[in-house]
Ligand SMILES: Nc1ncnc2c1ncn2[C@@H]1O[C@H](COP(=O)(O)OP(=O)(O)OP(=O)(O)O)[C@@H](O)[C@H]1O
């Protein structure tokens with residue numbers, strides 16, 4: 345079943361001087377694990393933003409779970425319940441601790457404070473940062489911040505996990521561990537996992553790899 | 569849930585900025601209210617309606633009037649009573665020689681039975697005896713100079729006993745010292761008076777009587793209590809305008825402080841708003857948090873700023889040491905200060921946040 349459908353999506357910047365996505369059309373199956381690769385500046389992050397309902401196209405359609413996002417007035421509930429987004433630049437809140445950052449998506453989840461803490465700590469432990477739970481992000485290394493961002497993206501058990509270079513800042517071993525966490529959530533709750541990477545070995549782990557260049561899909565294949 | 573917009577350094581900076589604004593508004597508010605209050609006077613019922621003085625100036629000071637003139641005025645149509653009053657100020661030189669603790673006291677001499685024409689009716693204690701070294705003093709004069717009944721007041725080298733204290737509600741009047749006309753004339757070597765207080769008959773038009781007096785006697789000038797109050801109104805009007813201008817200035821200074829600190833945080837906040845939106849927080853929830861943070865900040869700043877404003881004004885007034893001037897605390901000053909800050913805080917803090925919340929999350933995230 346197609347969960348996400350992009351149809352002729354165009355996204356330009358600087359009054360058309362930069363075309364980040366050039367009439368891309370693609371569809372992604374529910375519960376699949378997809379990797380997106382391509383050179384720097386090819387439009388990977390822009391594409392991921394579209395898939396995660398964080399940005400809207402200049403033209404074309406983004407349809408998620410049968411809903412055309414352009415028709416939705418307020419996407420906040422959708423983002424909170426369905427999407428777990430790991431930014432390339434982490435985007436943690438500087439005033440909050442690691443644990444508080446991870447708890448943000450649980451804000452109005454129907455659970456007690458204690459359960460929220462327990463859930464957050466579960467994911468903080470999974471990314472190996474239990475000893476840093478009271479730290480502020482500015483005290484963490486780049487890789488540690490990336491891992492907090494991953495814990496935050498997963499804490500809600502989202503149905504779509506989008507990760508922009510989740511292992512880019514990590515050494516091979518930590519990277520593998522983080523990928524394991526992502527794949528665990530993907531497999532255990534049948535979440536759709538989409539990751540952007542420039543590492544072909546990481547890309548190969550996915551069921552399917554989409555290669556883009558200059559805002560267009562130049563290659564799309566299954567790894568098995 | 570902790571407010572994600574709470575940041576210690578940022579808050580401290582904002583509080584300082586806003587508090588400076590509030591302190592300015594409060595300090596100037598207290599001072600201008602004090603200024604207005606010191607001019608505001610109420611006119612006493614029962615006092616004389618017309619004051620007659622000599623129109624010819626002798627060496628800068630207006631001249632005296634012959635006492636026989638009092639009886640002439642009594643015969644003018646519609647004049648029911650008239651009484652002479654002499655005012656003598658202690659010069660600085662005689663002040664230096666005297667042991668008086670008070671500088672520049674002016675003593676008025678008036679017949680004790682006619683004090684009501686001067687507007688004085690309620691005297692605590694006794695009224696001075698005719699031709700005695702006794703005085704009555706206004707309540708404000710007593711307060712300011714720490715006099716009470718039985719004390720001695722030194723004037724022109726003579727000791728006067730304070731036998732009574734009166735209160736009229738008129739600030740100028742309550743700052744006065746009265747003794748018998750004959751005694752004051754005696755010690756200042758004159759048999760003339762400096763002004764004549766004229767009471768008109770019931771129900772007549774004071775300004776017509778006043779005009780009649782001026783027409784009849786060429787070298788006198790008259791002032792009706794109505795004219796006096798309209799003159800005072802004019803002064804109050806000028807003070808009002810001045811205090812409005814000063815408050816306006818304070819508000820602008822305060823507002824700039826508030827907006828400045830708020831705008832400082834807009835970029836940081838825009839990014840934080842982007843993060844929260846991308847995670848799925850509703851704009852309303854984000855704005856509520858920012859509004860809450862703004863209210864906490866402005867209230868805290870309001871309290872700190874008010875305390876500093878009061879300190880500045882109190883210390884300032886003491887340093888300048890203006891006699892008889894005191895700050896006036898009205899709720900208006902503080903309501904104004906808090907109101908302005910909250911409005912400005914909302915414009916400077918919440919409005920930019922509202923705009924940021926309308927951006928697509930990715931756009932908001934680009935702010936660094
Ligand atoms: N907000 C923006 N304003 C202007 N240009 C932008 C903006 N966002 C992206 N671009 C441009 O769009 C193109 C695609 O950007 P994108 O971030 O999607 O690339 P990417 O494939 O993720 O690159 P990288 O691997 O370096 O992260 C780039 O040329 C980039 O400069």
Ligand SMILES: [Mg+2]
Nearest residue numbers: 388389432508
């Ligand atoms: Mg990118």
